[in-house]
Amino acid sequence: MDKEETKMKRKYLMTPGPSPVPSFAREALSREIIHHRTPEFRQILNEVNEGLKCVFCTKNPVLIFASSGTGAMQAAVNNFFSLGDKVVAVCGGKFGERWRDIAKSFGLDVVEMEVEWGAAPAIEDLRKILDANKDVKGVFTTLCETSTATVYDIEAIGRVTKEKNLLLIVDAISGLGQDKLFPDEWAVDVVVCGSQKGFMLPPGLSFLSLSRKAQDFMKNSNLPKYYFDLNKALKSYEKEDTPYTPAVSLIVGLREVMSEISKEGIEKRWERFKMMANAAGEAARALGLEIFSKRPSASLTAIISPPGIKSSDIVKTLRKEYGVSIAAGQDSIKDKIFRIAHMGWINEQDLIMCFSLLEKVLKDLGYKFKIGASISRLQEVFYG
Amino acid sequence: MDKEETKMKRKYLMTPGPSPVPSFAREALSREIIHHRTPEFRQILNEVNEGLKCVFCTKNPVLIFASSGTGAMQAAVNNFFSLGDKVVAVCGGKFGERWRDIAKSFGLDVVEMEVEWGAAPAIEDLRKILDANKDVKGVFTTLCETSTATVYDIEAIGRVTKEKNLLLIVDAISGLGQDKLFPDEWAVDVVVCGSQKGFMLPPGLSFLSLSRKAQDFMKNSNLPKYYFDLNKALKSYEKEDTPYTPAVSLIVGLREVMSEISKEGIEKRWERFKMMANAAGEAARALGLEIFSKRPSASLTAIISPPGIKSSDIVKTLRKEYGVSIAAGQDSIKDKIFRIAHMGWINEQDLIMCFSLLEKVLKDLGYKFKIGASISRLQEVFYG
Numbered sequence: 189m190d191k192e193e194t195k196m197k198r199k200y201l202m203t204p205g206p207s208p209v210p211s212f213a214r215e216a217l218s219r220e221i222i223h224h225r226t227p228e229f230r231q232i233l234n235e236v237n238e239g240l241k242c243v244f245c246t247k248n249p250v251l252i253f254a255s256s257g258t259g260a261m262q263a264a265v266n267n268f269f270s271l272g273d274k275v276v277a278v279c280g281g282k283f284g285e286r287w288r289d290i291a292k293s294f295g296l297d298v299v300e301m302e303v304e305w306g307a308a309p310a311i312e313d314l315r316k317i318l319d320a321n322k323d324v325k326g327v328f329t330t331l332c333e334t335s336t337a338t339v340y341d342i343e344a345i346g347r348v349t350k351e352k353n354l355l356l357i358v359d360a361i362s363g364l365g366q367d368k369l370f371p372d373e374w375a376v377d378v379v380v381c382g383s384q385k386g387f388m389l390p391p392g393l394s395f396l397s398l399s400r401k402a403q404d405f406m407k408n409s410n411l412p413k414y415y416f417d418l419n420k421a422l423k424s425y426e427k428e429d430t431p432y433t434p435a436v437s438l439i440v441g442l443r444e445v446m447s448e449i450s451k452e453g454i455e456k457r458w459e460r461f462k463m464m465a466n467a468a469g470e471a472a473r474a475l476g477l478e479i480f481s482k483r484p485s486a487s488l489t490a491i492i493s494p495p496g497i498k499s500s501d502i503v504k505t506l507r508k509e510y511g512v513s514i515a516a517g518q519d520s521i522k523d524k525i526f527r528i529a530h531m532g533w534i535n536e537q538d539l540i541m542c543f544s545l546l547e548k549v550l551k552d553l554g555y556k557f558k559i560g561a562s563i564s565r566l567q568e569v570f571y572g
Numbered sequence: 573m574d575k576e577e578t579k580m581k582r583k584y585l586m587t588p589g590p591s592p593v594p595s596f597a598r599e600a601l602s603r604e605i606i607h608h609r610t611p612e613f614r615q616i617l618n619e620v621n622e623g624l625k626c627v628f629c630t631k632n633p634v635l636i637f638a639s640s641g642t643g644a645m646q647a648a649v650n651n652f653f654s655l656g657d658k659v660v661a662v663c664g665g666k667f668g669e670r671w672r673d674i675a676k677s678f679g680l681d682v683v684e685m686e687v688e689w690g691a692a693p694a695i696e697d698l699r700k701i702l703d704a705n706k707d708v709k710g711v712f713t714t715l716c717e718t719s720t721a722t723v724y725d726i727e728a729i730g731r732v733t734k735e736k737n738l739l740l741i742v743d744a745i746s747g748l749g750q751d752k753l754f755p756d757e758w759a760v761d762v763v764v765c766g767s768q769k770g771f772m773l774p775p776g777l778s779f780l781s782l783s784r785k786a787q788d789f790m791k792n793s794n795l796p797k798y799y800f801d802l803n804k805a806l807k808s809y810e811k812e813d814t815p816y817t818p819a820v821s822l823i824v825g826l827r828e829v830m831s832e833i834s835k836e837g838i839e840k841r842w843e844r845f846k847m848m849a850n851a852a853g854e855a856a857r858a859l860g861l862e863i864f865s866k867r868p869s870a871s872l873t874a875i876i877s878p879p880g881i882k883s884s885d886i887v888k889t890l891r892k893e894y895g896v897s898i899a900a901g902q903d904s905i906k907d908k909i910f911r912i913a914h915m916g917w918i919n920e921q922d923l924i925m926c927f928s929l930l931e932k933v934l935k936d937l938g939y940k941f942k943i944g945a946s947i948s949r950l951q952e953v954f955y956g
């Protein structure tokens with residue numbers, strides 16, 4: 189019998205989305221369905237709307253869509269600009285490139301700011317691009333570029349875009365909840381997120397916050413829209429409703445996870461995940477490995493595979509032999525790095541479990557290091 | 573203590589979406605989340621893709637999106653046509669009007685075929701419109717117009733559109749699974765559906781089937797698209813994948829419901845729901861009431877409220893006093909009709925429960941009729 193087939197083989201999800209869904213959220217997903225145009229659901233929606241403001245650290249409305257995160261990214265493209273408008277897309281990984289591609293699909297004039305994969309954008313380079321392109325109306329960038337495990341300095345980017353009165357739109361899909369973000373203080377106009385990472389839910393919901401400035405931009409956009417029409421969504425939001433049938437069960441689950449996030453406190457969570465990221469980096473170095481990112485995110489860690497070992501082989505073996513799912517690289521760095529998530533429900537003990545099996549796999553693949561080195565390092569960082 | 577607050581008060585969902593989610597599906601929704609790019613999920617996706625073809629009664633691919641049904645409706649507008657293309661939207665209710673509105677949002681030249689609410693489109697009228705507009709490229713219509721509880725003669729419409737080589741696009745969101753539909757035999761190119769009605773799941777998934785002709789139309793469309801780009805979605809489908817993170821938990825639930833639908837058999841289900849619709853009509857007449865639709869759907873029944881009684885009062889009292897949710901009318905017929913769903917998981921016994929309380933509410937609101945008349949009629953139809 190194939191090992192995969194028995195349920196006795198435990199599985200561990202350490203991928204940067206979907207990330208594990210805790211049992212208290214899964215219980216909520218399995219409750220009897222309720223109608224969305226009832227006082228009962230309105231009450232849930234109200235709580236969720238308030239909770240989202242806390243988790244997003246914003247006073248702005250946060251809209252909810254039934255879609256993956258990419259749906260909300262599209263909404264952030266075709267609601268604020270018009271055909272031919274010039275925008276900058278910061279491209280230092282797969283998700284920055286997604287901004288570029290969506291913006292091009294909708295006929296925007298996209299200035300691509302190329303950033304070396306693994307690096308964060310240099311603020312002086314962004315300033316140069318904006319000085320050379322006085323007609324730019326907005327900047328699209330990323331909080332945590334998941335493909336390289338890099339966190340961008342949104343605060344610094346926000347200073348530049350605010351000074352030039354541009355719309356700043358940030359994909360925080362994998363970063364939100366782990367990587368520090370103060371949208372209002374940092375002049376971020378639009379923050380996009382999804383349900384399956386820091387929010388600890390299955391995929392299927394996306395979120396989008398709207399500053400006052402973003403709401404003004406919305407009024408002048410002439411790009412075609414319907415399902416992701418933010419004017420319509422905002423109007424429904426103000427009436428404590430949704431324009432189309434919402435993904436009721438996921439929203440019921442959302443209430444549960446947000447209540448638990450609030451209990452821990454968002455800033456405490458930021459600290460905890462930053463500590464986990466530091467620990468993962470230290471653990472990698474204890475094995476003689478290097479981390480890929482020059483500005484590591486608190487949400488996941490990308491480790492460069494040892495010479496002669498393809499990262500996809502590490503990933504495959506971990507999953508097949510030990511039930512542990514991590515992620516390889518994407519596109520040109522597919523076989524160069526492997527990525528371990530520490531987001532949402534993933535905790536310190538999961539990292540210890542993951543590195544203990546990573547050591548086993550590295551050893552079996554012929555890499556030389558001192559067994560237990562990463563675990564001792566994690567223990568030191570976590571438990572002092 | 574408010575009656576609403578105790579969990580001892582049972583609730584009954586008889587609305588035309590969301591409709592009740594059976595416990596075997598809810599259990600599936602609460603399982604541990606799995607990653608979507610794994611052999612395990614690919615296996616589920618394969619089963620689901622095959623199952624969808626059965627439920628849709630088509631040999632064509634059926635794509636899955638994370639969105640409400642309206643998302644797939646939008647996909648059916650901006651993937652087949654180009655700016656200024658002329659299309660017909662059959663408007664005999666709220667959901668026909670949605671086709672018109674989406675098509676206008678994307679800059680199509682929409683010829684509105686007005687149909688009296690409660691009636692089905694007359695085929696000779698459609699033919700006249702098409703004869704007068706030789707440049708029409710496609711027709712948007714509805715299997716079950718939920719706002720009026722009317723089923724359209726898609727087979728007859730398909731004969732006309734096929735003869736004229738037009739694309740025929742059908743919103744089957746509330747009808748699929750109850751109202752008979754043979755897309756391939758009837759020359760329907762695109763069928764759109766959602767998860768929260770006949771499919772017995774929470775809202776959050778939408779479906780769209782694509783004929784060969786639809787796939788040809790897709791190649792020439794110049795309207796902007798990204799999240800709902802069907803070319804990209806079809807390419808992923810062919811590789812047993814999805815372009816963006818799918819709503820994993822709902823798809824796991826989908827496998828469970830489709831397996832049960834297959835066991836009963838789709839044609840058997842059509843018969844059973846048609847019988848339930850007939851029974852609901854008979855029951856209404858036994859109370860001296862009339863049904864609203866001239867061509868009643870098998871998915872829900874719209875009953876005209878007695879003179880002097882607002883249908884919204886019936887709906888409100890049923891929900892508040894007895895926990896039974898049905899739907900009032902929409903827009904101009906808001907207070908004229910009330911609508912009882914018989915779709916998905918709703919069965920004969922639910923109708924008996926619903927009518928027994930409907931009688932109680934009608935009596936309390938001062939309407940005169942013979943108590944028990946509707947129940948006896950339902951019993952006769954159901955149990956002979």
